Structure formats: structure tokens, C-alpha cells
Amino acid sequence: MTNNTHSERHVTLLKAAARAAKNFTTILDPYELLQRTVDIICDEFGFYYAGVFFLDDAKQYAVLKAGRGAPGREMINAGHKLAVGGNSMIGASIANRQGRIALDVGTEAVFFENPHLPNTRSEMALPLIVGEDVIGALTVQSTEEAAFHDDDIAALQTMADQLAIAVQNSNLHRQAERRSRLLKAANRVGREVTSILDLEQLLTQTVNIICESYGLYYAGIFLVDRAGEYAVLRSGYGKAGRAMVADGHKLKIGTESMIGACIAMSEARIALDVGEERVHFKNPHLPHTRSEMALPLIYGGKVLGAVTIQSSEERAFSEDDITTLLTMAEHLAVAINNARLIEELKEAHDEILRNKVFEALTTASTEAIHWIGNKTLPISLTVARLREEIATGDLDVASLQEDLEMIAESATQIIQVKEQLIGAVREQRPRSVLLADVLKTAAHQRQFSDEALKVNIDSAAAYVIADSTQLARAIGNILQNAAEAGAKSVKVTSRLTEERGVLEIDIEDDGSGMEENVMQKAWSPFFSTRGVDHHGLGLPAAMHVVSQAQGRIALVSEKGKGTTVAMFLPRGYSNNEPVETGDAKTVVLIDDNDDWANLLANLLKDSNVKLTQTTDLKNLPAADLILVDEHITALSLTDVLSVISSAGLASKTVILTAAINPERVTQFLRGGMKDVTVKPYTGGEVSELLK
Amino acid sequence: MTTVLLVDDEKLILRSLEKTLLRAGFDVVTASDCKSGSETFAQNSGSIDIAVLDLNMPSFDGMPKTGAGLDLLANLKEQKSSLPVVILTAYDEVTKAKDAVAGGASAFFVKGREQGLVELIEKILNV
Numbered sequence: 019m020t021n022n023t024h025s026e027r028h029v030t031l032l033k034a035a036a037r038a039a040k041n042f043t044t045i046l047d048p049y050e051l052l053q054r055t056v057d058i059i060c061d062e063f064g065f066y067y068a069g070v071f072f073l074d075d076a077k078q079y080a081v082l083k084a085g086r087g088a089p090g091r092e093m094i095n096a097g098h099k100l101a102v103g104g105n106s107m108i109g110a111s112i113a114n115r116q117g118r119i120a121l122d123v124g125t126e127a128v129f130f131e132n133p134h135l136p137n138t139r140s141e142m143a144l145p146l147i148v149g150e151d152v153i154g155a156l157t158v159q160s161t162e163e164a165a166f167h168d169d170d171i172a173a174l175q176t177m178a179d180q181l182a183i184a185v186q187n188s189n190l191h192r193q194a195e196r197r198s199r200l201l202k203a204a205n206r207v208g209r210e211v212t213s214i215l216d217l218e219q220l221l222t223q224t225v226n227i228i229c230e231s232y233g234l235y236y237a238g239i240f241l242v243d244r245a246g247e248y249a250v251l252r253s254g255y256g257k258a259g260r261a262m263v264a265d266g267h268k269l270k271i272g273t274e275s276m277i278g279a280c281i282a283m284s285e286a287r288i289a290l291d292v293g294e295e296r297v298h299f300k301n302p303h304l305p306h307t308r309s310e311m312a313l314p315l316i317y318g319g320k321v322l323g324a325v326t327i328q329s330s331e332e333r334a335f336s337e338d339d340i341t342t343l344l345t346m347a348e349h350l351a352v353a354i355n356n357a358r359l360i361e362e363l364k365e366a367h368d369e370i371l372r373n374k375v376f377e378a379l380t381t382a383s384t385e386a387i388h389w390i391g392n393k394t395l396p397i398s399l400t401v402a403r404l405r406e407e408i409a410t411g412d413l414d415v416a417s418l419q420e421d422l423e424m425i426a427e428s429a430t431q432i433i434q435v436k437e438q439l440i441g442a443v444r445e446q447r448p449r450s451v452l453l454a455d456v457l458k459t460a461a462h463q464r465q466f467s468d469e470a471l472k473v474n475i476d477s478a479a480a481y482v483i484a485d486s487t488q489l490a491r492a493i494g495n496i497l498q499n500a501a502e503a504g505a506k507s508v509k510v511t512s513r514l515t516e517e518r519g520v521l522e523i524d525i526e527d528d529g530s531g532m533e534e535n536v537m538q539k540a541w542s543p544f545f546s547t548r549g550v551d552h553h554g555l556g557l558p559a560a561m562h563v564v565s566q567a568q569g570r571i572a573l574v575s576e577k578g579k580g581t582t583v584a585m586f587l588p589r590g591y592s593n594n595e596p597v598e599t600g601d602a603k604t605v606v607l608i609d610d611n612d613d614w615a616n617l618l619a620n621l622l623k624d625s626n627v628k629l630t631q632t633t634d635l636k637n638l639p640a641a642d643l644i645l646v647d648e649h650i651t652a653l654s655l656t657d658v659l660s661v662i663s664s665a666g667l668a669s670k671t672v673i674l675t676a677a678i679n680p681e682r683v684t685q686f687l688r689g690g691m692k693d694v695t696v697k698p699y700t701g702g703e704v705s706e707l708l709k
Numbered sequence: 710m711t712t713v714l715l716v717d718d719e720k721l722i723l724r725s726l727e728k729t730l731l732r733a734g735f736d737v738v739t740a741s742d743c744k745s746g747s748e749t750f751a752q753n754s755g756s757i758d759i760a761v762l763d764l765n766m767p768s769f770d771g772m773p774k775t776g777a778g779l780d781l782l783a784n785l786k787e788q789k790s791s792l793p794v795v796i797l798t799a800y801d802e803v804t805k806a807k808d809a810v811a812g813g814a815s816a817f818f819v820k821g822r823e824q825g826l827v828e829l830i831e832k833i834l835n836v
Contacts, residue, residue, distance in 0.1 A: 388799040
């Protein structure tokens with residue numbers, strides 16, 4: 019070879035080295051970088067083969083990471099590696115930090131014996147150096163004898179140096195990218211898990227989120243048991259996790275396991291199945307684990323448990339990953355702590371509820387036993403005495419009569435309880451009822467004076483879904499309690515609540531009020547502070563009525579200040595459906611000019627019925643139908659019915675009431691009235707009445 | 710003649726027990742709450758041999774009270790420590806029975822079993 023030819027070849031080599039270096043410095047993906055490097059080198063230089071070796075962690079072996087073509091793949095698959103400082107070109111170039119050439123020419127011909135590369139006749143090995151560190155080596159091989167000269171080493175070493183920098187850049191890029199991915203995953207875990215408040219759901223979803231976000235083989239969450247002795251697996255990913263949870267998998271806290279040590283030392287642990295010091299992963303449920311990390315779950319300085327995350331890849335985790343993953347574990351610990359607090363609160367609440375229910379049942383049953391005992395005792399006692407008197411023939415008529423009266427009175431009291439608890443009549447279904455009318459009826463029935471009643475009903479809360487008879491009974495009981503507590507006035511308000519479709523009716527009195535302990539027993543049947551003639555059933559019965567109307571009832575009271583009963587009931591609606599009239603074209607309504615009378619007039623205003631409302635019994639106009647409100651403030655019902663009967667109008671008269679009662683129905687019908695029925699509150703109900 | 714002070718707020722029980730005791734040959738004085746019971750005893754302390762008190766009835770302030778009978782028991786014992794007292798109740802309750810004995814009651818009698826009340830009084834008084 020002439021000098022000129024040699025120089026030209028050297029220049030070509032330098033240019034190819036520059037092009038190759040330029041190419042692979044733009045590649046950031048490490049896998050692509052190595053694969054393409056060997057191809058670029060072979061293509062640019064026209065070499066037979068190129069391969070890249072990296073040092074292992076122990077720096078004892080150079081392991082082939084990329085090789086040209088099929089020979090390269092075969093050698094990688096075979097785990098081809100060469101000892102550093104050994105007899106190989108690669109081993110020597112790494113050990114000496116210098117490029118080397120071997121040529122199958124001349125007297126010092128080298129015998130190339132690699133069976134994968136039978137055509138190699140020249141080889142150059144170049145160390146890959148970054149700063150002070152040798153990270154591996156590059157081999158280039160040619161089929162030509164004497165393909166390389168010593169002075170080519172410098173030209174190709176420059177390319178090798180560029181490759182080393184590209185590898186380092188790629189590694190840094192990979193680390194940055196990986197960290198970014200981990201941070202994103204940690205954020206996702208943090209964001210998603212902190213919103214879950216149910217502990218079981220939190221743990222189950224967290225392992226799923228971790229495995230999906232990080233692309234991991236397995237994740238599991240252990241929580242420390244109450245004794246602080248074991249970490250118990252509470253949730254595990256997939257089938258393996260479910261099987262281990264079902265088996266009650268737990269690990270002793272201490273140094274025997276990664277999880278145990280992680281919890282005992284409050285620090286993250288890593289185990290990697292790589293290199294010469296392989297960690298033996300024994301768990302039969304997780305045969306593919308090659309790397310494992312254990313992260314402590316710490317909240318407020320206390321270790322709650324630990325998360326295990328496992329990968330089927332070797333070296334899946336680095337020390338750097340711990341920082342990122344610990345952030346995720348911190349979020350998780352907060353979420354676990356929150357969920358536990360909620361759970362504890364719920365448990366405490368349930369406990370209180372259980373105690374309260376037990377207390378209420380005890381109070382109720384005690385009061386009931388007391389009541390039943392006191393009411394039945396005079397019967398059994400008197401009967402025993404009577405038997406004795408009959409047996410001895412020692413009968414005294416006056417005493418006998420007194421005894422019979424006592425038995426009768428006791429029996430009456432027992433029957434009254436049934437009446438108070440169950441009430442008289444139930445309508446078939448709840449309907450929209452006019453609260454003002456029910457209130458007026460209740461007050462009238464209990465002889466509660468109109469002056470003492472201050473009513474303030476919001477127009478949006480004028481109707482309530484209820485059985486008017488039962489609601490009148492419930493309100494009546496509350497008004498009666500107020501009267502018996504010495505109330506001078508009772509304020510009734512009705513308004514919509516923030517809860518959709520629910521209105522609140524407050525009945526507030528200025529009576530004597532109750533002590534705290536009395537208030538707590540107020541809902542118990544048979545509990546009364548007003549002596550033996552009271553059965554203590556007013557409030558329990560009201561509660562029963564409100565509950566049946568899908569509502570709830572509450573009580574606030576202060577000794578010396580008064581009592582407020584709040585009823586929360588479904589809101590009702592007036593409806594504007596047109597009234598269909600029947601034969602009755604002229605209707606007289608005998609009633610006060612009250613809310614219900616106004617409602618009826620309003621419902622009939624667009625119909626062809628002429629309605630006349632009056633309380634003037636002396637001048638009743640002629641009509642097809644007479645409607646009488648059972649409760650009229652201005653008149654006595656007896657007077658009204660007497661006038662109607664005398665005028666021969668009974669057969670045209672229908673008595674209307676908000677609270678119907680079978681005894682009164684019978685009484686009115688026997689008096690010759692046409693009908694007795696509950697008051698209509700909607701157009702449809704008025705149509706029904708007029709038919 | 711043996712005289713019994715009977716205190717109960719249930720008027721039918723009071724009257725029925727009174728008749729039973731009268732028929733058994735006792736003299737009976739009655740009251741319907743702690744205050745009137747205490748006063749009745751004070752007025753007749755020389756003649757009353759034994760007291761039968763309801764457990765739950767209006768207390769000295771006139772308000773119904775659980776265990777008011779024990780208050781009256783204490784009051785009567787202050788007036789006459791040797792007075793035998795029977796506590797009568799609808800509750801079959803051990804704690805209250807112990808409280809009654811601790812307060813000096815001679816017996817605790819559950820309502821509904823009072824067919825034996827006459828025999829019990831006779832036994833306590835050895836009549």
C-alpha cells in the first residue's frame with residue numbers, strides 16, 4: 019500500500035467515523051442506540067461485524083449487549099461475555115484502557131476462532147470511556163487481512179468516545195424519562211387513592227392502580243396488626259394477591275423478610291435478582307419476580323404497614339427510584355390513615371347507636387312493663403279478692419260494685435292505649451294535603467285556642483304528602499303536650515329545607531320544657547312525667563305517623579323555656595287540574611272563610627259550579643249540594659246539623675273533615691246526612707266529590 | 710290492730726290493695742305520693758306498724774321519679790328507724806332490690822305476686 023493510498027483510506031475512515039458518531043449521538047433510546055450503532059459502523063466502514071460490550075456491576079466481565087446481524091443475536095442470547103484483563107482483545111482493551119488490533123497476516127497471524135464469526139481476518143477493540151470510567155468496549159471486525167493500521171486506532175477511538183458519550187446521554191435520558199414516568203405514576207396513585215375513603219376499597223384499588231401505572235408484575239399492601247407483631251397482607255394484585263390474602267399471608271416484623279425489615283427499620287428496601295449475588299425469590303405465588311422493593315407506609319411518625327412492589331425484570335428498581343416511590347407511599351399512608359379514621363369514626367358511631375338503641379329499648383320495655391303491671395294489677399288483685407269473697411260467701415254489694423268499677427276502669431285504660439297507638443282510620447294512600455287545614459282541625463279537636471296558635475306557613479311549603487287523619491292526630495298530640503306543659507302560645511312554621519322535596523314543620527311552644535334526661539326518654543312509649551293518668555304515647559304515636567309518611571321527627575327542649583318539635587315531611591303540591599262537575603251546579607259551603615274554603619273556591623273558579631260560602635244559618639241559599647266543614651270556628655256543628663235536618667236538607671249534605679273517624683261517620687249518617695268524607699285538596703279530589 | 714301505711718300513685722292499685730289488706734284484718738292508711746306519705750306517717754306514727762311503698766311515684770317535689778319510694782323509705786326511717794318497710798314495684802329489678810335493702814327495707818315485693826303480700830306482712834310483724 020502506498021502512502022497516498024494509506025492516507026486516502028485514513029481520511030475515508032475518519033469521515034466514516036465522523037458520520038457514524040453524528041448518527042448515533044442523535045439516538046436517545048438505549049436499545050435502539052446500541053442496535054443501530056453496530057449497524058451504522060458496519061454500513062459506514064463496510065465492516066463484517068461490530069459489537070458493543072458493557073461492563074457488569076462487578077466490573078469483572080464485559081457482557082455483549084449489541085452485535086451485528088444473526089451472529090450478534092445468537093451471541094447475546096448465549097450470554098456472551100469476556101473476562102476483563104483476560105486473553106481476549108476486548109478484555110485487554112478494557113483492562114489497558116487502550117485500543118488494540120489483531121491481524122490474520124504475516125508472521126504474527128492471530129487465529130480467529132469465534133464460530134459465530136468465521137470470516138473475521140482483522141479485529142480492532144476500542145475501550146468505551148466516559149470521564150475516568152471505562153464502561154465497556156467496541157469491537158469492529160473485517161474480512162480483509164490487515165484491514166487496520168495502528169494509526170487507525172486514534173481515528174476510530176474518537177468515534178468510540180462519541181459512542182461512550184451517546185451511551186451515557188442515553189442512560190441519563192432513560193433515567194430522566196423513567197423518573198418522569200414514575201413521578202407521573204406516583205401522582206396518579208396519589209390523586210386517585212386519596213379520594214377513596216373506604217379502607218377495603220382503597221387497598222384493592224391502590225394495588226391495581228400501582229400495577230397499571232408502573233407496569234409492574236405485582237403489588238401488595240401489608241398493614242401492621244394490632245399487636246404490632248405481624249405485617250398482614252390486606253390486598254394483593256391479581257389472582258396471586260387474592261390467593262395470598264385468602265391464605266392470611268402475614269410476615270413477622272423484623273429482619274426475616276423484606277417487608278418485615280422495611281417496617282422494623284422504617285425505611286425502603288430493594289432486592290434485585292441480578293449479578294453474581296442473586297436474591298432467591300421463594301414465593302410460589304409469584305414465580306416471575308426478579309426485583310422487589312418494599313416501601314414503608316408512614317403517617318405521623320408511625321409505620322402503618324408497607325407496600326411491596328415487584329417486577330419480572332431484573333434490576334427494575336434503582337436507589338433513585340426509592341425517592342419517587344416513597345412519595346407515592348406517603349400519599350398512600352395519608353389515604354390509609356384517613357380511611358382508618360373514617361372506619362374508626364363509623365365504628366364509634368355504630369357503637370353509640372347500638373348503646374342508644376339498647377338504652378331506648380330498655381327504657382321503652384321498662385316503661386311498658388311498669389305500665390302494664392300497674393294497669394293489669396287492679397284486675398288480677400280484685401279478681402283474686404272476689405273469688406275469695408265468693409268462696410267464703412262473704413259478699414257485700416257495694417264493695418262488689420266498686421270492684422267491678424275498678425276492673426272496668428283498668429280495662430278501659432288498656433283499650434285507650436290501642437286507640438292512641440294505632441289511631442282510628444287509615445287512608446289508603448298518602449296524598450297532598452293542605453297543612454293549614456290539618457293544623458286547624460288538630461287544634462279544634464284538642465280544644466286548642468286559635469289565639470294561642472301563631473301560624474306562619476311559607477307558600478312553597480303549604481302542602482305536605484301525608485294521611486290527613488293521621489297527621490291531624492300527630493299534630494294534635496304535640497299541641498296537647500304543649501298545652502299540658504302550660505304553653506301560652508304555640509308557633510307553627512312550615513318552610514322548605516335544603517333537602518330536595520322535604521319541608522320542615524316546626525311546632526314551638528313556650529311551655530315548661532324538659533330536662534335533658536326527660537327529653538331522651540320522650541320517644542319511649544308509656545314514659546310520662548304527668549302522672550298515672552297519662553299513658554306517655556303522644557310523641558311515640560306522632561313519630562309513628564311521621565315515619566309512615568316517609569318523614570322524620572326531632573325534638574329540642576330546654577327546661578323553663580319550651581319545646582320545639584320538628585317534623586320533616588315530603589313536600590306536597592297543589593295541582594291545577596280542571597274540576598269536572600257532575601249534576602251539582604249550585605253548591606253551598608258552610609264554613610269559615612279559612613284556607614281550605616279559599617282553596618275550594620279557587621279550584622272551582624273556572625268550573626260551571628256556583629259556590630257560595632256562608633256561616634249564616636238563617637239565610638241558607640238554595641243549592642244542589644251542601645258541604646259542611648266538620649270544624650267551623652264560628653258555629654257549633656250540632657247547630658249546623660240541626661238547622662239542616664229541620665230544613666229537610668240532610669240528604670243534600672256532605673260533611674267534610676281532615677280527620678275522619680268511624681264513630682262520627684256513623685253518627686252523621688244515622689242523622690240522615692248524604693255522606694261524610696275526607697276533604698278534597700286537589701282538583702281531581704273535588705271532581706271525585708262532585709260526582 | 711295492725712296498721713299499714715300504703716303509698717302508691719296508681720289509685721286503682723291503692724284502692725284494691727287497701728281492700729285486700731282491710732279484708733285480711735289490717736287497718737290501712739293511704740297516701741298517693743312521697744310528700745303525703747311522709748305527712749300521713751308523721752300524723753299517725755304512733756299507730757302505723759308497717760309501710761308498703763310503691764317504688765316509682767311522684768317524689769317530694771311532686772314530680773314523677775324513678776325510685777322515689779326509696780326517698781320516702783329514707784324519710785320514714787329518719788322518723789322511725791325501727792319501722793318495717795316493704796317496697797312494692799312493677800319492676801323485677803335486682804339493683805333496685807339491693808338499693809331497697811341497703812336503705813333498710815324489710816322486703817322488696819314485685820307487683821303481680823301480691824297474693825303473698827298479706828302473708829309477708831304477717832311474717833315481718835310476727836302477727
